[in-house]
Each structure stands twice: as structure tokens, then as C-alpha cells.
Amino acid sequence: MRHLIIFESPFQLITSLQFIEFTAARKVTIVFIETKNSKNSFQVEKLVALVLNKFHFIDYEYKVVRREGRRVKFAFNLLRCCFYLKQFKFDDILTGDVRSIYQRFIFQNTNFFRLVLVDDGIALINSIKVIDSFECYFKHSGSKVERFLNLLLPSITIGNYFVFSILPFHELKSVSLSLVEDNYKQNFFNCSLFPVMEDEHLNKSMYDCIFIGGAIVQAGFIEENVYIELVCKLVERFFCGAYKKVLYLPHRRESLIQVSAIKNKLNCDVLHLESPVELEFMSKNIDGHGFVTFTSAALFTLNKIDPSKKFYYSKIEPSLLREDCHSSFFRMYSLFDSFSEEIKL
Known part of the structure; x- marks a missing residue:
């Protein structure tokens, strides 16, 4: 064959x-x-x-x-x-x-x-x-x-x-x-x-929250300033206003300006991954008590790898999104509902 x-x-x-x-x-x-x-x-x-x-x-x-x-x-x-x-x-x-x-x-x-x-x-x-x-x-x-x-x-x-x-x-x-x-x-x-790719030079920490970013701004689904504000609002709601240790994992297509704005507003760590998040997680280069996202399908695969972790997501108000992408987002939310907890904004 x-x-x-x-x-x-x-x-x-x-x-x-x-x-x-x-x-x-x-x-x-x-x-x-x-x-x-x-x-x-x-x-x-x-x-x-x-x-x-x-x-x-x-x-x-x-x-x-x-x-x-x-x-x-x-x-x-x-x-x-x-x-x-x-x-x-x-x-x-x-x-x-x-x-x-x-x-x-x-x-x-x-x-x-x-x-x-x-x-x-x-x-x-x-x-x-x-x-x-x-x-x-x-x-x-x-x-x-x-x-x-x-x-x-x-x-x-x-x-x-x-x-x-x-x-x-x-x-x-x-x-x-x-x-x-x-x-x-x-x-x-x-x-x-897949091989373990442990990075000996990485400063490894256990984070309270790992936020998995997405390239929805770059895809034209939402305005950049709106996305940044939503990320900050979701993290604040996750910790009920008491900020703890947060790691933001940007999508490889997110702009440096966008990621820098999120980092400054949240005062969080940022890690630009050299491999897909699933392989970095399996290699224990990143770890956290809770994983949060708006739309990243990585939430689903990480749950397959280690279902003992806590997984959370939040829905984006449809009026903030481009109209022709609504059904795709709703289907992703339906999938998230089967294994993760929704955080309402």
C-alpha cells in the first residue's frame, strides 16, 4: 500500500x-x-x-x-x-x-x-x-x-x-x-x-491557569481590541478578580503586538511554543491546574491526553463575531460542553 x-x-x-x-x-x-x-x-x-x-x-x-x-x-x-x-x-x-x-x-x-x-x-x-x-x-x-x-x-x-x-x-x-x-x-x-521532547533549558512552573490563544483575529473573525479585552475579562472571571500565576500560549499566527498587549494587561508569562501544545504538554514542558480557551481545539486533545486536568472555556457573544463563522463557533462550544466547564462572561 x-x-x-x-x-x-x-x-x-x-x-x-x-x-x-x-x-x-x-x-x-x-x-x-x-x-x-x-x-x-x-x-x-x-x-x-x-x-x-x-x-x-x-x-x-x-x-x-x-x-x-x-x-x-x-x-x-x-x-x-x-x-x-x-x-x-x-x-x-x-x-x-x-x-x-x-x-x-x-x-x-x-x-x-x-x-x-x-x-x-x-x-x-x-x-x-x-x-x-x-x-x-x-x-x-x-x-x-x-x-x-x-x-x-x-x-x-x-x-x-x-x-x-x-x-x-x-x-x-x-x-x-x-x-x-x-x-x-x-x-x-x-x-x-511521539517522542518526549523535554526542554532542559525551559524554566518550568506549575501555573494556576494556562490560557490557550487562538488566531481568530488573524482569521478575521473578531477585532483585535475586542479579543484582547475578552482574554483579560475571562482570566479575571476565572480567578474571581484575585490574579494568580497565568501563562498565555499564543497561536503561532498571533501577532507580536497582540500578544504583547495581552502580556502587559495581564502581567502574565508568555511562551511561544516550538512544537504543538499537545507534544509540549506530553513532554511536561508546560503544566497547569486549569486550561482555558475561547476556541482552541487543543482543549479537546489535551483532555484526551490527561483527563484529570481541569478544562474551561467561554463563549464569545455572537454580535462580536463575523456572522458567517457563528455556526463553526457554536459547534466547537457543543464539543467543549462534553468535557469542560463553561465560564460565563
Whole structure:
């Protein structure tokens, strides 16, 4: 069996590798599509160096579609990758976000039997929602490269697809007309597959509250000043006004200005992670009595790793959010309700 992994984020790679271990695949081609975010690329390269050799592949190759120089160079790199992959027939193609025009361009120009959707936070829910209506989603593609690639692709309907997710089947089925239980397998997030990456130079502390940030400002879902005020209000409500030891974990796409404002207002510690939060937590580089967030799906995976911890979330008032993202946020809150406590603002 030959498998192809296409990914753009560290967590997409983590969940893809768990599927590879589950299927005991023998030949794997791994393609990383670089994003504009240098922190993302740094985390991916570190993860690749630490993790790949731990998996029992008989044969694997790793390729990078580099985002270097002019946009046309990136498009050329993508086309060259597709041309190389055309020589193979893949049993499965694993993707963390079928909405990505770059991932879609590769798998639509590759010979394969089945598409496998893996987790990347809430992106999986959104991917399943649009899986039968690519045309509606992609007609709004933004950059010149995306619009050019979209012109080369016909709208499609995916027939044979499979879902490998930490999310329960009923949550995914509620947004899908085509998903059936035979095409679903739950990912129990096997921690033993990944190496311990203890950082001996890190000043480790037990925090009263670890706040998991999100890139919802950068995604255009909410205004920056509103998000900052909500973070501060949530931490204050968490401690009932009596501030204790707080650690803020920014998403890799959060701006330094935004993170600095949160740090100054809360007088808290900030840690820019070099690996996904799940691996840092497993390696005991971070630890706390309580984990808090507005929207980070990491709350769910951390609960899978250690359910003895306390987990909390807070809902953002819909009027503060962009209207077209309301349903995605509500589905995330529904998931949080199953294992964590809501803090009302």
C-alpha cells in the first residue's frame, strides 16, 4: 500500500502519522506545503526531524513545496510536485483541510483510490460541511496564485472519502449528508507514538491557569481590541478578580503586538511554543491546574491526553463575531460542553 500525506500545519502531520500507524502503511510520501508563516515552518521542520524516524515505515520520502521568491515560483513548485506525484498510484491521500486550494490542487491531479480527512482543529468540521460543494467555497479564493489555480480545477464531488478524527462520529455526522459510520474511525490520540521532547533549558512552573490563544483575529473573525479585552475579562472571571500565576500560549499566527498587549494587561508569562501544545504538554514542558480557551481545539486533545486536568472555556457573544463563522463557533462550544466547564462572561 502506498499513501500520500499532504499537510500545511504541524497538527495535520501529527494526525496523519497516527492514521499511518493505524493502517501499518508500508510506503508513504509526505508533502509539506509551506505557508507564509515562518513560525509554522519552524514547528513543522522540528517535528519532522524528531518524529518521522520513530514511525515504522519501510519506505518514506519527504518533500517540501517551498514558498520562496515570487508567487509564480511557488506556483511552479506546486506544479512540479504534482508532476512528480503523477507517476504513482496511491491507495489513500491524507489531507487536513480539503478547503485549501493548494492541497486540493495536488489531490485532484494525483491518482488515488480514497481521500482520508484528518484533524486540524475545527477545520475538519468545516471541510466536511463543504465536501460536496467545492464550487461554492472556492469561488471566493483570495490571492492571485489561488485564483489562478482555481481556474485550472473543475468543481468536483468527492465520492469515496474516509474520516479519521478525535471528534466523535455524532458531531461530524451532524454537519454531513454523506458521512456514514463505515467510513469513520475514531482517533484515540496514541501519545506513545511521539517522542518526549523535554526542554532542559525551559524554566518550568506549575501555573494556576494556562490560557490557550487562538488566531481568530488573524482569521478575521473578531477585532483585535475586542479579543484582547475578552482574554483579560475571562482570566479575571476565572480567578474571581484575585490574579494568580497565568501563562498565555499564543497561536503561532498571533501577532507580536497582540500578544504583547495581552502580556502587559495581564502581567502574565508568555511562551511561544516550538512544537504543538499537545507534544509540549506530553513532554511536561508546560503544566497547569486549569486550561482555558475561547476556541482552541487543543482543549479537546489535551483532555484526551490527561483527563484529570481541569478544562474551561467561554463563549464569545455572537454580535462580536463575523456572522458567517457563528455556526463553526457554536459547534466547537457543543464539543467543549462534553468535557469542560463553561465560564460565563
